[in-house]
Amino acid sequence: MEIQQQTLKHSVKFSGIGLHSGKKITGILHPAPEDSGILFQIKNRDSNSTAIPARFRNIGGLSYNTGLQSNGVSVLTVEHLLSALNGLQIDNAIVELNNGEVPVMDGSAAPFVYLLSEAGIVQQKLPRRVMRLVSNLRVERDGAWIEAEPSDSDRLEIEYSIDFNHPVIGKMQCSYVNDPVVYCRAIAPARTFGFLKEVEYLRSKGLIKGASLKNAVVLDDQRIISGSLRFPDEFVRHKILDFWGDIVLLGRPLIAKIKAHRAGHKLHAMLVEQLLKTPGILEPALEKTPHRIFNLVPKLSCSS
Ligand SMILES: [Zn+2]
Known part of the structure; x- marks a missing residue:
């Protein structure tokens, strides 16, 4: 059976601080018609608005966040909201913002999942069109890599591994198969993380003006200084969260098996x-209800 596109049932307001700009931001998530995708709409004080579709061609900065730009207007830190929309399989939505950054909230996608569930999700008339990967692809950079291969499960699945020279993080690995219930429970709450020793450098670059111990897992050279973790392997789960947001920039849901090692926003963007x-590497298809045997595949398995 074909699966229909989805959007929000109602508009819902939100507000918070921009991680990089440090500005107070208010926004509204709105429903959008079929095939419109995710569209950011930045309104200035005179209520003039600029629309920025969440598509690869509009990528702006990729330094410690994923930013988009169009017609001289930019929006920073889109990845966690895009991740929540993708995690809940919302195809079409308008994100209205009064400033060019999505609020960081608590550093995870859980507050956006809550907002989206408050707004409600409705099925639309047209079927969801996906892109199926038909041959292997590898991107790499500075010892980090992502490999993509065709999937037989009819879903996007990912195996992510990280390796940090830090006593708390070290090596971690986590596998996840697209499933909204598992996303909400096991991926969305994982917070972004950062290192105290990078704070001065990032501030000198005009970044993380809104960062605090309340919106990131912060580590010094030895330990976590921002309180307890939500999962023992929260770091690698957040990497999956980031990937789930960045892959939205492809424009349509991807059906593929991904392996990522020590990757980040730049490598995610290189993959997209x-x-x-690459000519002929993606084949358009309609999303089908998963084959029964798919339900036997574990949706999440992690080791650290
Ligand atoms: Zn992130």
């Missing part, structure tokens, strides 16, 4: 770029 640039 190569997927779009």
